[in-house]
Amino acid sequence: MRTVTVVGASLSGLYTARELRAQGFDGRLVIVGDEPHRPYDRPPLSKDFLTGRADEDDLALTDPEETGRLDAEWLLGVRARGLDPRSRTVLLDDGRTVSTDGVVIATGAAARRLPGDGLAGVHTLRTLDDARALRAELTRGPRQVVVIGGGFIGAETASSCAALGHHVTVVEAAPLPLVPQLGAEMAAVCAALHRRGGVDLVTGTGVAGLHGTVAVTGVELADGRVLAADVVIVGIGATPSTAWLAGSTLALHDGVLCDDGCVTALPQVVAVGDVARVGGNRAEHWTSATEQPRVAVANLLAGRTLEAVRSVPYFWSDQYGARIQFAGRRRDGDTVRVTEGELADGAPGESGFLARYERDGHTVAVLSVDHPRPFTRARRELERAQSEGKRAQPAAS
Numbered sequence: 486m487r488t489v490t491v492v493g494a495s496l497s498g499l500y501t502a503r504e505l506r507a508q509g510f511d512g513r514l515v516i517v518g519d520e521p522h523r524p525y526d527r528p529p530l531s532k533d534f535l536t537g538r539a540d541e542d543d544l545a546l547t548d549p550e551e552t553g554r555l556d557a558e559w560l561l562g563v564r565a566r567g568l569d570p571r572s573r574t575v576l577l578d579d580g581r582t583v584s585t586d587g588v589v590i591a592t593g594a595a596a597r598r599l600p601g602d603g604l605a606g607v608h609t610l611r612t613l614d615d616a617r618a619l620r621a622e623l624t625r626g627p628r629q630v631v632v633i634g635g636g637f638i639g640a641e642t643a644s645s646c647a648a649l650g651h652h653v654t655v656v657e658a659a660p661l662p663l664v665p666q667l668g669a670e671m672a673a674v675c676a677a678l679h680r681r682g683g684v685d686l687v688t689g690t691g692v693a694g695l696h697g698t699v700a701v702t703g704v705e706l707a708d709g710r711v712l713a714a715d716v717v718i719v720g721i722g723a724t725p726s727t728a729w730l731a732g733s734t735l736a737l738h739d740g741v742l743c744d745d746g747c748v749t750a751l752p753q754v755v756a757v758g759d760v761a762r763v764g765g766n767r768a769e770h771w772t773s774a775t776e777q778p779r780v781a782v783a784n785l786l787a788g789r790t791l792e793a794v795r796s797v798p799y800f801w802s803d804q805y806g807a808r809i810q811f812a813g814r815r816r817d818g819d820t821v822r823v824t825e826g827e828l829a830d831g832a833p834g835e836s837g838f839l840a841r842y843e844r845d846g847h848t849v850a851v852l853s854v855d856h857p858r859p860f861t862r863a864r865r866e867l868e869r870a871q872s873e874g875k876r877a878q879p880a881a882s
């Protein structure tokens with residue numbers, strides 16, 4: 486393979502470039518990114534960057550010394566608009582084409598939007614430019630902030646806005662936030678965190694529309710109520726960035742369909758990170774985006790799937806001074822038990838807690854709030870059990 490093109494100057498794109506060099510690829514390496522920036526870390530955008538505890542320099546994922554060693558051609562600020570497998574080219578928005586033997590799709594996901602969200606004061610939070618704009622807005626004195634969506638990004642952003650002294654309301658269409666991710670019992674814990682952080686949580690009603698002519702003035706709920714707002718943050722999830730692959734012959738369905746080794750139907754094309762549906766699962770987690778590249782590169786360089794991604798899904802979230810960590814795969818019907826620490830009236834105690842999700846008498850997932858050491862042990866158990874092809878044993882009651 487003489488040329489490999491990584492599309493997406495992203496977290497997973499950078500990790501893939503590192504792996505290509507580490508695994509001996511010494512050909513031409515091209516990295517295409519539509520943002521003007523070198524890869525940066527997104528998790529702090531809703532946390533320390535928004536509150537001003539981290540700056541842009543703290544977000545950088547690479548430095549000139551490393552980029553020198555990677556010896557890649559960086560094509561930044563230009564969007565890939567097509568992939569033609571017959572001519573083996575990546576087509577760019579500015580009319581250029583890149584001839585390539587291998588392609589890594591690392592285009593991540595883009596924030597979902599609401600109709601009418603072009604009003605001043607309405608924000609999404611996915612990119613550094615989004616975060617800069619929101620941060621600037623939040624420094625202009627006390628604001629009435631409405632966060633639409635109680636998922637992780639919504640909750641973290643609400644927490645940061647509250648920490649900055651703004652009045653914050655979170656609107657969530659479901660009866661509780663984060664039920665798909667955590668299940669109803671543990672979602673109640675997140676609702677308690679909002680309350681503890683002094684944030685109003687409005688659940689069970691969607692958003693009918695935004696009020697305002699030039700700038701947003703309010704959020705109209707499906708039940709007719711109108712919440713006054715001068716800042717609105719739309720946190721209603723993200724859509725995998727696959728539009729540019731229409732016509733490429735690749736199977737696209739909520740992501741780029743890959744086997745469990747990140748290989749698409751075309752053996753010279755692999756996908757990693759938020760955009761990749763690997764073995765039927767798509768994760769929007771930092772850890773998946775950093776673990777998949779090693780396997781994807783091994784398979785890409787081999788020209789076939791030699792290895793599968795075997796890791797146990799993991800993510801964390803920081804909100805209202807609490808660290809939430811989750812590992813494994815839960816589903817409705819699992820039994821949830823707090824096995825360490827304390828959960829009193831749905832709120833975590835001072836020293837946090839660890840909960841296990843159990844199915845057929847085995848632990849299939851673990852969640853902790855401010856209980857990092859027991860969590861790490863339980864996560865390792867899950868990983869060990871998975872690598873031995875069995876499930877982790879339940880903890881003694």
Ligand SMILES: Cc1cc2nc3c(=O)[nH]c(=O)nc-3n(C[C@H](O)[C@H](O)[C@H](O)COP(=O)(O)OP(=O)(O)OC[C@H]3O[C@@H](n4cnc5c(N)ncnc54)[C@H](O)[C@@H]3O)c2cc1C
Pocket residue numbers: 492493494495496497498517518519520526527528529530531563564565566591592593594595610611612638726729757758759760768769770771772774799800801802803
């Ligand atoms: C605000 C925020 C907070 C987060 N916090 C956490 C957390 O606490 N814990 C956790 O586990 N995860 C967190 N995540 C998720 C984590 O950051 C993502 O899983 C990770 O960034 C995914 O990396 P990626 O490489 O797949 O893609 P991305 O980071 O989405 O990058 C993809 C890049 O590709 C570019 N691109 C898209 N289309 C094209 C195209 N056609 N041509 C060229 N370039 C293109 C995009 O503009 C982008 O620069 C957070 C995400 C956000 C946004």
